[in-house]
Amino acid sequence: MTGPRFTDLVASLPASVPFVGPETQERARGRPFRARLGANESLFGPSPRAVAAMQEAARETWKYGDSQNHDLRAALAADLGVAPENVMVGEGIDGLLGYLVRMLVGPGDTVVTSAGAYPTFNYHVVGFGGFLQMVPFAGDHEDPDALIARARAVGAKLVYLSNPDNPMGSWHPAERVQQMIEAVPDGTLMILDEAYIEFAPGGTAPPIDPDDPRVIRFRTFSKAHGLAGARVGYAIGAAPLIAAFDRVRNHFGMCRISQAGALASLSDPAWLAEVKAQVAAARDRIASIARENGLTPLPSAANFVTVDCGADGDFARAVLAELARRDVFVRMPGVAPLDRCIRVSAGPEDHLAVLAEELPAALAAARG
Structure with missing residues (x-):
């Protein structure tokens, strides 16, 4: 019995997923995230x-x-x-x-x-x-x-x-x-x-x-x-x-x-304008949280802030993992030297308050 006859190209490729979604991570963890700040969605919702x-x-x-x-x-x-x-x-x-x-x-x-x-x-x-x-x-x-x-x-x-x-x-x-x-x-x-x-x-x-x-x-x-x-x-x-x-x-x-x-x-341009204002405020809040923890927020023209963790990719990955253990979903660049950073999506205050609460402990744990 033969299976499907893939093209040579497809047969040569590894199975890969460009982004592992937060739902996939939640199923693996067995519990939801408290703050969903990794996918650059608009947490402020649609019009x-x-x-x-x-x-x-x-x-x-x-x-x-x-x-x-x-x-x-x-x-x-x-x-x-x-x-x-x-x-x-x-x-x-x-x-x-x-x-x-x-x-x-x-x-x-x-x-x-x-x-x-x-x-x-x-x-x-x-x-x-x-x-x-x-x-x-x-x-x-x-x-x-x-x-x-x-x-x-x-x-x-x-x-x-x-x-x-x-x-x-x-x-x-x-x-x-x-x-x-x-x-x-x-x-x-x-x-x-x-x-x-x-x-x-x-x-x-x-x-x-x-x-x-x-x-x-x-x-x-x-x-x-x-x-x-x-x-x-x-x-x-x-x-x-x-x-x-x-x-x-x-x-x-x-x-x-x-x-x-x-x-x-x-x-509905009025709603779009309101979302843009909320994103701008959230970027400022994320930047403040980063500075309070000795990190460097990078200037952003998007609905997220990339935060320089001040070390190398291994340290940033440790911060990412420690945030996830504390139920905070963020992501990070995957290629050096960009991977010295984590990336935090703009969101409402209740989500950013969780980030502010958990980031100090995540950094301490990552530093060993």
């Missing part, structure tokens, strides 16, 4: 309008979602000042990245990213047989010059930049990002991941040129809009590239509830 729209849409879940995401694409296009043909909606940025890599990366094709940048993107590249070339961060920032130089040197199909960056929370001004776009080598497509753009200072995002074939931008409803569980992301790019998604995407991948929630959230 009440979005909740009401999703409740209403639940009555019609016997229907498939609109395969064209027509209303949401039109609303996003109007909000962004582009045509609907320049917008693609999909199952979060993760899903859209998978489709893009499937379209452009074949076995042996080279892709350039930063060592320590978003691991799910790397997971897709390897899963389709691509070859990853990584350049180090420059301090706590991704290095646009090094990314472009490596892309040019290896003839990369894709080059990836997140702005603001995860996991460090750093960012480049719009002018610097635009210079990178202008320098993209012929035949290379730049991925500009702007998942955290709503939290960034003004002047972080370069103007959108929907007809520029050198760059595709990704944004999401998972962060500022508080809809991580609904899985709604969108891409902005030149119309021929956006149209090509229809060749490979799951046309019924978006459910009606998610479409309704995103559309309603987009129409």
Whole structure:
């Protein structure tokens, strides 16, 4: 009796999970976390309008979602000042990245990213047989010059930049990002991941040129809009590239509830402004907690604060483990020297109070 006949590529890959979710960790621990501060979700929740729209849409879940995401694409296009043909909606940025890599990366094709940048993107590249070339961060920032130089040197199909960056929370001004776009080598497509753009200072995002074939931008409803569980992301790019998604995407991948929630959230700018204010206050609170414990918070343009623990990766991992033992879920970068840090998501005071209570003991235990 034979089993499934995997492709040579899939057979050669290890089973891997880019992120181990908090629920998986809670099952292993046998108890829940008291403070869920590791996944960069919006602990402040979605817009009440979005909740009401999703409740209403639940009555019609016997229907498939609109395969064209027509209303949401039109609303996003109007909000962004582009045509609907320049917008693609999909199952979060993760899903859209998978489709893009499937379209452009074949076995042996080279892709350039930063060592320590978003691991799910790397997971897709390897899963389709691509070859990853990584350049180090420059301090706590991704290095646009090094990314472009490596892309040019290896003839990369894709080059990836997140702005603001995860996991460090750093960012480049719009002018610097635009210079990178202008320098993209012929035949290379730049991925500009702007998942955290709503939290960034003004002047972080370069103007959108929907007809520029050198760059595709990704944004999401998972962060500022508080809809991580609904899985709604969108891409902005030149119309021929956006149209090509229809060749490979799951046309019924978006459910009606998610479409309704995103559309309603987009129409509630007051809620978005309130969330941004709460995130800013939470970042200040996390920074204060870090300083009170002799740690260094890094400047952040995202909905988290990366905290330098002042030693090496082994010490930061010990702090992470000790926080988990005390029912505080946080994460950390995985690549040195970024792994000297832990990363704490913005959250309401009751969650941050748990962090403030438990961090001193976690640090003491990590120091032995």
